[in-house]
Amino acid sequence: MKKRKIEVAVISDVHLGTYGCHADELITYLNSIQPKKLILNGDIIDIWQFNKRYFPPSHLKVLKNIIGMASKGTEVFYITGNHDEMLRKFSETSMGNIKIANKLILELDGKKAWIFHGDVFDVSIQNAKWLAKLGGYGYNILILINSFVNWCLAKMGRERYSLSKRIKNGVKGAIKYVNNFEKTAGDLAIENDYDYVICGHIHQPKKEYYENNSGSCLYLNSGDWVENLTALEYSFKRWRVYYYNHDKLSPFFVDEDLKEMDMNELIASITDKGAETEEILKSPILKKENDLNFLDDQSMAQD
Template sequence: MKKRKIEVAVISDVHLGTYGCHADELITYLNSIEPKKLVLNGDIIDIWQFSKRYFPPSHLKVLKKIIGMASKGTEVFYITGNHDEMLRKFAPTSMGNIKIDNKLVLNLDGKKAWIFHGDVFDLSIQNAKWLAKLGGYGYDLLILINSAVNWVLTKLGREKYSLSKRIKNSVKGAVKYVNDFEQVAAELAIENDYDYVICGHIHQPKKEIIKNAQGVTTYLNSGDWVENLTALEYSFKRWKVYQYNHDKLSPFFADEDLKEMDMNDLIASITTKADLSEFEVNGEQEESLPRNEGLSQDSSGM
């Protein structure tokens, strides 16, 4: 399979070890890409609901795939979330190409991206963790029931249905919580001069430019691999919300996106890659390449 080469891929809320996790689809996605950086933005392993009775081979294959990508040169950043908060005691730490931390700031073509899971904004987790854990078990049960319902619907030739999405969209408090979450994250990013703020946690994939009196930022959410099966991809100086059920193995950009690109940016991107290929053919050392472009990690941030 020919892999799509991208600069950064961000996934979150995989919830390995739970019945709702779509591990097979995630492996298919990871097999289709070759990112320079892979950001695991929290809740990858669901330690809250971890059970020795349920951790199927496909879930283990996801972990093996990620480790394999790191061994082949991909930088892997594991950002801790609330369901895998036990890993926070090890942050920051580094094991080869795998780094564990609570937050990350990346320099992407001269712009700063602030990446964190987002549970810090969740008052139910901060003040009543037992209630949040109970809600996690209830959510997992709902997903399990939903799987049975969708199996029946598929047999009847009807479209699948998401019970949790219906509940979330019909409860005003849930809608307000999501809107408040996005607004707070964006306002903090603007206040601290971040061009992008990237979260997970709320299982709502999104890309939106948010402005206020102080400035502007791009809010991004990687969604999840329980219901939405989504990721974020960065390449050609653009962010895209990847949707497995719609995009499958399609090219990074549709024609509409290419039309919106500045022609100079497109030419510069192509010629830069061509120059790098020629550089490698000539047998030069990578260290002598100019470093005024590309990605770099910034240890600053909140």
């Protein structure tokens, strides 16, 4: 089966380098599409919680797939988020078909799309980063507990259960925060004459028209690849939310032989793609194994 050709694909909140990341599922999704533009809308590599002792081959394979897509002509935009904020120092940097930015404005069929991660609306990140990082560690532990719970449920033949969604939906403050986030994004988009506003950050996939007294816009959130496993896709002048658990295509599978790939094999497989990719490998995103230590050290230094 051929890959689905789409105009734009948006993914965010992958959190590579954490136990909650569903890298295998994301690889399957990336193998099923051929987008003209791939937008990585923040928190792709989780530098906040980066640990060089945990970065499995499947997580490296995600990076390889993205670089491979870029080498074949896909425009890749890496928009920085709070968990990969260290890359903001490289904003406006281009490496072949890969571009790093803090925000992005695209014109799609005569309409303007305003794309950014969304952490700028998060007061805890702006004013108490240590508290936000502590919450990130707590969330990671909750995901680990949830994985064990779901393993037990699967053994009993029962459906998966999301503890974090249960907590979020049961806490009025969390609901209010999400509503305020969406309202702020919508108001600013209308004020600046954008037709679409596209965010990540809050792990809540959504497609909804937003209106106020000044006009309307389409609010879109790409969700995440920790709990919801979602993406945004644009084709034929329309947006849709892609849900991996419901929309996945069975002919596409994770490459089993790549699960045991180590760092040297990964670099060797990428460098075979030519000089353009070699230039990408010199970047701080994926240079060689010492660069992973560099990311870890820099993140610790910022703390």
